[in-house]
Amino acid sequence: MAxxxxxxxxxxxxxxxxxxxxxxxxxxxxxxxxxxxxxEATADAGNMDVAxxxxxxxxxxxxxxxxxxxxxxxxxxxxxxx
Amino acid sequence: xxxxRRLVLRGSLxxxxxxxxxxxxxxxxxxxxxxxxTAAGQAMIDLLGTDQTTASDAITLQVPExxxxxxxxxxxxxxxxxxxxxxxIVVKNNPRPLAATFEMSPGxxxxxxxxxxxxxxxxxxxxxxxxxxxFSTSKQVKVTIGGCGG
Amino acid sequence: xxxxxxxxxxLTGDVAEIxxxxxxxxxxxxxxxxxxxxxxxxxxxxxxxxxNNGKVVMVANFxxxxxxxxxxxxxxxxxxxxxxxxxxxxxxxxxxxELETTL
Amino acid sequence: MNKTAVMLTSILATSLAQPAAIAGxxxxxxxxxxxxxxxxxxxxxxxxxxGIYAIDADSRRQWLEIEEFPPYEFAIEQGESExxxxxxxxxxxxxxxxxxSDSIRAMYPRYEEARxxxxxxxxxxxxxxxxNDEEPYAYDAEELIDLTAFLAFEARGxxxxxxxxxxxxxxxxxxxxxxxxxxxxxxxxxxxxxxxHITSVGQRVRADRLGPSLGHTTHFPVYRSKLGGMxxxxxxxxGCIRDVRAKPFELQSTEYRNLxxxxxxxSNGLMINGPGARK
Numbered sequence: 001m002a003x004x005x006x007x008x009x010x011x012x013x014x015x016x017x018x019x020x021x022x023x024x025x026x027x028x029x030x031x032x033x034x035x036x037x038x039x040e041a042t043a044d045a046g047n048m049d050v051a052x053x054x055x056x057x058x059x060x061x062x063x064x065x066x067x068x069x070x071x072x073x074x075x076x077x078x079x080x081x082x
Numbered sequence: 083x084x085x086x087r088r089l090v091l092r093g094s095l096x097x098x099x100x101x102x103x104x105x106x107x108x109x110x111x112x113x114x115x116x117x118x119x120t121a122a123g124q125a126m127i128d129l130l131g132t133d134q135t136t137a138s139d140a141i142t143l144q145v146p147e148x149x150x151x152x153x154x155x156x157x158x159x160x161x162x163x164x165x166x167x168x169x170x171i172v173v174k175n176n177p178r179p180l181a182a183t184f185e186m187s188p189g190x191x192x193x194x195x196x197x198x199x200x201x202x203x204x205x206x207x208x209x210x211x212x213x214x215x216x217f218s219t220s221k222q223v224k225v226t227i228g229g230c231g232g
Numbered sequence: 233x234x235x236x237x238x239x240x241x242x243l244t245g246d247v248a249e250i251x252x253x254x255x256x257x258x259x260x261x262x263x264x265x266x267x268x269x270x271x272x273x274x275x276x277x278x279x280x281x282x283x284n285n286g287k288v289v290m291v292a293n294f295x296x297x298x299x300x301x302x303x304x305x306x307x308x309x310x311x312x313x314x315x316x317x318x319x320x321x322x323x324x325x326x327x328x329x330e331l332e333t334t335l
Numbered sequence: 336m337n338k339t340a341v342m343l344t345s346i347l348a349t350s351l352a353q354p355a356a357i358a359g360x361x362x363x364x365x366x367x368x369x370x371x372x373x374x375x376x377x378x379x380x381x382x383x384x385x386g387i388y389a390i391d392a393d394s395r396r397q398w399l400e401i402e403e404f405p406p407y408e409f410a411i412e413q414g415e416s417e418x419x420x421x422x423x424x425x426x427x428x429x430x431x432x433x434x435x436s437d438s439i440r441a442m443y444p445r446y447e448e449a450r451x452x453x454x455x456x457x458x459x460x461x462x463x464x465x466x467n468d469e470e471p472y473a474y475d476a477e478e479l480i481d482l483t484a485f486l487a488f489e490a491r492g493x494x495x496x497x498x499x500x501x502x503x504x505x506x507x508x509x510x511x512x513x514x515x516x517x518x519x520x521x522x523x524x525x526x527x528x529x530x531x532h533i534t535s536v537g538q539r540v541r542a543d544r545l546g547p548s549l550g551h552t553t554h555f556p557v558y559r560s561k562l563g564g565m566x567x568x569x570x571x572x573x574g575c576i577r578d579v580r581a582k583p584f585e586l587q588s589t590e591y592r593n594l595x596x597x598x599x600x601x602s603n604g605l606m607i608n609g610p611g612a613r614k
Contacts, residue, residue, distance in 0.1 A: 026516075026590060028582040029523045061523065068520060076518040079529050080363070081370045112278045117295045146397050151614035154299045154560035156400035173297060177262075181297035184306070187289050191247065191307040196292075197299040197401070199260075226542030238408055253404045257563075300563040301406040 008043050011055055012036070018062035025069035032061045113183065122172050122179040126209070129170060129183060130216055135209060138163065138217035143208040145223050149200060152225040157206065158195040165213040166192040175204035200225045237319055237331040248311035248335055250282060250290075252304050252319055260296040273325075280304060280321045284311060284335075311335055360499050360510055360600055367601045371549040374536065383550035384605045386613075390537050391544050398612060407484060407558040407610040410565050414485025417478055422467040428482070431463035440483075440490035440607055444497060444596045446506035453509050453592040456483055457567065474586035480556050480565045487556065487609030495553060495607060497600040513597030516590055517548075522581030528594075531575075552599045554611030561614060568595060 015036060022028040035058035043051035116128035123133035144158040159169055169192065170183040181198045192210065200206075200223060207220040236255040241248055254277060261274025280292040280302075289308040313335055320330035371383060378389050388395040418428050418436065432439050443456040454462075460482055461471035472479035499506045520527045531540065532548040539545075555568040569591045573583040584590045 023582070026584075027521050030577060030580045030582050031523070032582070068525065072519040072521070075520070076515055076527065079518040079527060079533075080514070081366045081529075081533060112293050117293075147393055150394050150397045151560040153563070154401065154614070156397055158400070176297055178295060178297065181295055183293045185291040185293070187287070187308070189308050189310040190289050191309060193307045194292075195303070195305040195400070195403075197303045199297045199299055238404070238412075240404060251404045253406065253408065255409050299560075301409070303401075303404050303406075305403070 004048050005043070008048065008051060008055070011052070011059070012039065012043075015039075015055055015059035015062055018059060018066055022062050022065035022069065025066065027065045027069035027072070029061050029065050032058050032065070035061065113180075116180050116183075117178060119180065120178060122174045122207070125172060125178070125180040129180060130209070130211060132216065135216045135218035138210070138219060141208050141210055141217060141219040143206065143219050143221050145206050145221050148224045148226065152200040152202070154197050155200050155206075155223060155225075156195065156197050157208075159192075159208040159210075160194075161192040161210050161217075163192065163210055163212050163214075163217060166190075166210055167213065168211045169194055170209040170211075171196070171198060172207040172209060173198065173200055173204050174207065175202050176200060236329050237321070239317070239319055239331060239333045241317065241333060241335050243311060243313055243335055246311055247307055247309050248284070248315075248317070249307045250305065250317065252280070252282075254280070254302050254321060254329075256300070256302060256321075256323065258294075258296060258298055258300045258302060275323065275325055275327075277302060277321045277323045280319070282306075282308075283318045283320075284308065285315050286318075359507065363514070364601055364603060367549060370533065371536075371547050375547070380604075381606060383547060384553040384602075384608045386550055386554060386611070387544055387546035389550070390547065394544065394614070397614075401560075401612045405558060405610075405612045407556075407565060407612060410481045410484040410556070410558070410610060411488045413477075414481035414483070414488075417482050418485055422464075422469050424467055426467050428460065428463055431459075431466065436486060437489040437493065440486045440609070441493045441496050444592065444599055446499070446503055446509055446596065448503050448505060451505050452589065453596045455569075455587065455592055455595060456486065457569075458587060458592075475567070475570060477565070480567050483567060484556050484565060484610040487554075487607060490607045491609075493607050495599055495602045495605050497596065497603055499600065509593045509596050510600060512589075513593035513595070516594045517597055522576065522579035524579040526579040528575065548598065548601065550602050550605050552595065552602050553605050553607055554609045554613075556609060557611040557613045559613055565610070 019028060019032050019036065022032070035054050039051050039054035039058060042054060113129050116125045119125035119128050126133040126135075138161075140163050141159065141161040145155065149155045157171055159171070161169075166186050168183055168185050171181040172179050173181050176199075182196060184194050186192070203222065203224045205220045205222050207218055209216060209218045238253040240251040243249075256277050257275055258277065259272050259275040261271070263272050264270065265272050274296060276296045276298070277294050280294065281288060282290040290306050292304050294302065315335040317333045317335055318330060319333070320328065322328045368380070372378070372380065375390055382389040388398045421427055429436065434442065440456060443459060444453050446452070447454045457474055457479055460479060464471050499510055517528045520530070528548070531545045532551070536545050536547050552568055555571070556565050557571075558565050567586075569586045572591050572594060573586065576583045
């Protein structure tokens, strides 16, 4: 149980880093913060399976948002009407 | 709540009395029962005494084909029928179908417009009561779910 | 303080075209407040009356199915410039307002 | 009126009004106008100020009926009485502005060199309150939106005239930032503003038809039938960002101000026709 909690905290911190990076790039998605909050609350309630699942979704979204920001750093230029 | 409403009705009659009502408008108490009916036919019976109307192409009902927003659907009703006593708007699929009813005095022209709410796609009926009977026409208005407008 | 009734009138011969707009929530009594989740009580105009020089020319009976900030337009004959049009409404919770306009 | 003539006149008018305009934004704007005019050849340039109602006939009829007596008239009236109110120190909003009330809307958004940022009408009004020791309004406060409704109404018929002077590198940077924002895909749905309002303009998303970006800013604030109340341009931005499932920015954030700066510049030469009525 303790190991499980430590793992959750480690993965949570990593997901949060991705979310912060997406936010810094101006590309955070709408649900990510809420998923992180839900994951934390579920973990606090001891339901680790669901907590990890929610955390996984948050992490996926945050990372995808960062990738989107990286892509868009140049990709937007091709859409400009000329 | 119920008590409050009675007070209001008495208040409105008092206001109306001050204005020295002509003949046609003496009966113009707010038709609480008809407005409370959950079926179009019953609302018409409560309001007009019958749910039977004569279809008439002398009534022009102007409504959109597709409502931009069910919260604000413009409705205009005109008719060439003579001696019109009242015009009513019935939205068949609304939870309470009778939307509004307009009491005309002898000098009032049969040309009214308003904006109504519609919960879903429905037939909208314009009902015109004259001294010769009760006439109607209806049109379907499509209501779609919005949310992205602008 | 801004009024809660607005009237526009147009006189063509002896026919007056009246357009009215009221500032009113027209609550149906079935809507829930998005913040509190509680049902917002019904609050709507029931009757809108127009009297020209004291003679009632139109009584509009509304249900909750009339849109928020209701609009109502109509025409009547026998009007002349300088007539006083009185517009008044009452609602289901005892609210009322009125406005006098000169044609 | 001849369409090309109208377009040329407006381009000329704008370039005459700002001799120091830079080629970049002006080329962008000309291309923007050309795109929408070739997409909707039957629509006159001036008509784009009417947004979606320039290109959708059935909606236009309903809009015209609402315009017969639009619910935003209460907002204009309220805004006017706020404009005339006296602050505790005896001064009024008018004292903050050198121009008469019909010439204020068209001055914003503008880049202010000294501050190094885009200033919108909402910011200018709140600055005025702060300068007079009054509490600033929240950016979604009804009072503030009503004031902008009044000033838009006063300015009707005046042209949008956003300036990007060549000697203000900060202005061009803010413009470029707004342009990047406009064309960047974001959110879970991976949409850019341009995907809906340029590429798919006129098409339906669920029940709604997508409005052209040319003229997007001219008619705000608007009375939304859906909400039964008034909203400002940036509240609409916020709604769009949310609709593509991205986390919205704060009202009057640098992101939205720069976006407003870019979008308003694209509408230069169109007439201010706010406040508006939208579904």
